[in-house]
Amino acid sequence: MKTLLTIICFLHIGFLFAQPRSFDVCSNCEISNLSRALELASKHDTIILKPGTYKEYNVIIDKPITIIGEGEAVIDGESKGEVLKVVSDSVHLEGFKIINVGTSYTSDYAAIRIAKTKHFKIYNVRLEKLFFGIYLENAEHGEVIGNTIIGDAVEEFNSGNGIQLWYCKNVKVIDNRVEQVRDGIYLEFSDNIEIENNISSHNVRYGLHFMFSNNDSYRGNTFENNGAGVAVMFSKHINMSGNTFKKNWGTASFGLLLKEINDAEIIGNTFQENTIGISIEGSNRIEYRNNEFISNGWALKVRGACYTNTFTDNNFLYNSFDISYNSKINDNIFEQNYWSNYSGYDLDKDGIGDVPYRPVKLFSYIVNRTPETIVLLRSLFMDIIDFSEKVSPVFTPDNLLDPKPRMKRLL
Amino acid sequence: MLxxxxxSFYDLVRSRWSYVYLLFYLALGFTLLFLNNDLSKAVITLMNIIIVLVPLIGTIFGVMYYYNSREFTELLIAQPIKRSSIFLGxxxxxxxxxxxxxxxxxGIPFxxxxxxxxxxxWDFVLLLYTGAFLTFIFTALSLNIAIYNENRIKGFGYAILMWLFFAVLxxxxxxxSLIIFEDYPLDTFSLTATLLNPIDxxxxxxxLKLDISALLGYTGAVFKSFFGTYLGFGISLMMLVVWTLIPVSTYLRKARKKDF
Known part of the structure; x- marks a missing residue:
């Protein structure tokens, strides 16, 4: 009796924890397409896509399943619509390639859409010729790691975003490469998102774009040659550290745009060769520390309504203008930065210059007023009137100064 | 002519002033690089010096040389040599x-x-290139002033004034004028005005090399095509040549007709 019971028990356990099955999909296998494999598979099974091209679109993944691509496994959407739509929790997608996502002006077709699910994983997927890349809506606790997204966007109105997060929570976006889409990575109403070590370049609009998203962080990313760099708007408690913003050139182009941002930290970033390093508007209580501003047109452009920000221990190196400021009231603190344009002395040898540095030049005020005057940059006449303004400030805020400029560059 | x-080349190269000038640049180059090992920063500093100082030195040397070698020139004119060869030489x-x-x-310190x-x-090569052209342009301009003015004091005065005009005024x-007419589209005007002054x-x-990121900050199609492409670079290089040829030709024409 006891033995029988044990056997029955074991049988049941064996049934419950049935070995997850694995399905091979290839053009001359028993199962020749992904949709068929998904029909046959049950929960927690694995589907292996063998090398080859699978012409499929509007594939809905509604059970927890793992899909792994081997070699050159390509899913071709034939530009007809969405390719994969995940509506189940715990789906794992890895190692295949999706091309030809449909373009539509009424619905946002994506190569991979994750809708209202949790615990998803998207690893090492390659997306090409796409409209939207990875679209996460109402998704939580997921990981998007090591993917490559290469679009062919030219205009803003008919292109989509590389990785889009909409009402998401606790998602990790790590080591991805996004090129030539509208916004490389786009966040809207998404909280607690970690964005690390991604490379976002040559995008039509922004490399990274935040809207109404709080408590997020992005670290160690590189944003290069994008239409306008990175835009962070209407968000709170964002941590931005160790990123590189490079070569965002053009009219109204910038490395980083802050608009209505409160209580953020901007630490250890590098801003190099941008038309504007950081453009700041209506942002309060932000800490700027240990950043490097190298060879930008304007390192900082402060446009107004910015209060109680602190700028300490930053390096300002060879920028055409260090700061442009459009009001006469200053409530921000600049202290212990290194300014390559500083020409003071240090008699007591404590590493801190004895005369304060005034980072706002009269010329930057003139250029704000009459932009064509930019052609007079570095002319002797401008140097002379800048010098007279430095001695007795009339047009620039007289309390905007670094009282303790460093003599040596911070390393 | 050769x-x-x-x-005149050997005469000048062996003269004290040439050595002083050479030593000045050597000292300047070495000090700059000694104080700051960063070559690109040194290039920026040098640029500020070169676009002001080189025209000044060129102007003064040109006037000085003309007045000093006047007797020798008269002697040469008496010989059967073409006037244009004498003056061009x-x-x-x-x-x-x-x-x-x-x-x-x-070059040596760098x-x-x-x-x-x-x-x-390349920034440095460009710097030397513009420096050399500025020398040629301002020497020619100052020789013009000297040949039109017999009076040395007047000649010097005009030469310094010319330098002050181009460098600062x-x-x-x-x-x-940019600020007064700021309500009008000014990009073509400002670019033309830039081309009309060799120092600018x-x-x-x-x-174009150092501050391209700032220059591109201004919205304007003309600016964008000028600064954003090689067009601006090409036009500027050509204008420097034009700026050299015009004063040289007026100088030679005056020299041919002048009654010594």
Missing amino acids: KILKY QYLGVAGSLSLSLVLGL ILYGLFKSAAI YDGIFLL LSRTLIL
Whole structure:
């Protein structure tokens, strides 16, 4: 009796924890397409896509399943619509390639859409010729790691975003490469998102774009040659550290745009060769520390309504203008930065210059007023009137100064 | 012509002033690099010096040389030599020796501090290129002033005034007119005004290398095509040549007709 019971028990356990099955999909296998494999598979099974091209679109993944691509496994959407739509929790997608996502002006077709699910994983997927890349809506606790997204966007109105997060929570976006889409990575109403070590370049609009998203962080990313760099708007408690913003050139182009941002930290970033390093508007209580501003047109452009920000221990190196400021009231603190344009002395040898540095030049005020005057940059006449303004400030805020400029560059 | 060029060139190269000029640039280059090992920063500092100082030196040397060698010139004119060879030879001698001092004086310290391994090499070459052209342009302009004015004091005065005009006053007038007419589209005007002053022209050339990110901040199609492409670079380089040829030709024409 006891033995029988044990056997029955074991049988049941064996049934419950049935070995997850694995399905091979290839053009001359028993199962020749992904949709068929998904029909046959049950929960927690694995589907292996063998090398080859699978012409499929509007594939809905509604059970927890793992899909792994081997070699050159390509899913071709034939530009007809969405390719994969995940509506189940715990789906794992890895190692295949999706091309030809449909373009539509009424619905946002994506190569991979994750809708209202949790615990998803998207690893090492390659997306090409796409409209939207990875679209996460109402998704939580997921990981998007090591993917490559290469679009062919030219205009803003008919292109989509590389990785889009909409009402998401606790998602990790790590080591991805996004090129030539509208916004490389786009966040809207998404909280607690970690964005690390991604490379976002040559995008039509922004490399990274935040809207109404709080408590997020992005670290160690590189944003290069994008239409306008990175835009962070209407968000709170964002941590931005160790990123590189490079070569965002053009009219109204910038490395980083802050608009209505409160209580953020901007630490250890590098801003190099941008038309504007950081453009700041209506942002309060932000800490700027240990950043490097190298060879930008304007390192900082402060446009107004910015209060109680602190700028300490930053390096300002060879920028055409260090700061442009459009009001006469200053409530921000600049202290212990290194300014390559500083020409003071240090008699007591404590590493801190004895005369304060005034980072706002009269010329930057003139250029704000009459932009064509930019052609007079570095002319002797401008140097002379800048010098007279430095001695007795009339047009620039007289309390905007670094009282303790460093003599040596911070390393 | 070559003989006269050779003579005035050697005469100037061996003169005390050439050595002083060469030593000045050597000292400047070495001090800059000694205080700050960063080549690209040194190039920026040098640019500020070169676009002001080189025209000044060119102007003064040109006037000085003309007045000093006047008797010798008269002697040469009495010989069966073409006038244009005499004057062109002298001009090339002065401008050539000054440019040589500039190139050697700045080149030696920069090469010793590892110019060839640095990314700043093209910026530096551009700097020497504009420096040499400024020497040629301002020497020619000052020789013009000297040949039109028999009175030395007057000649010197006009020459210094010309330098002051191009180096400082021109930009002041330029800035004022930009601010006064700020309601009108000014991008074509401002670019043309830049091309009409050799110092501004050289400054723009170097800006195109160093401050391109700031220049592109202004919204304007003309600006964008000028600064954003090689068009601006090409036009500026060509204008420097034009700026050299015009004063040289007026100088030679006056020299041919002048009654000594």
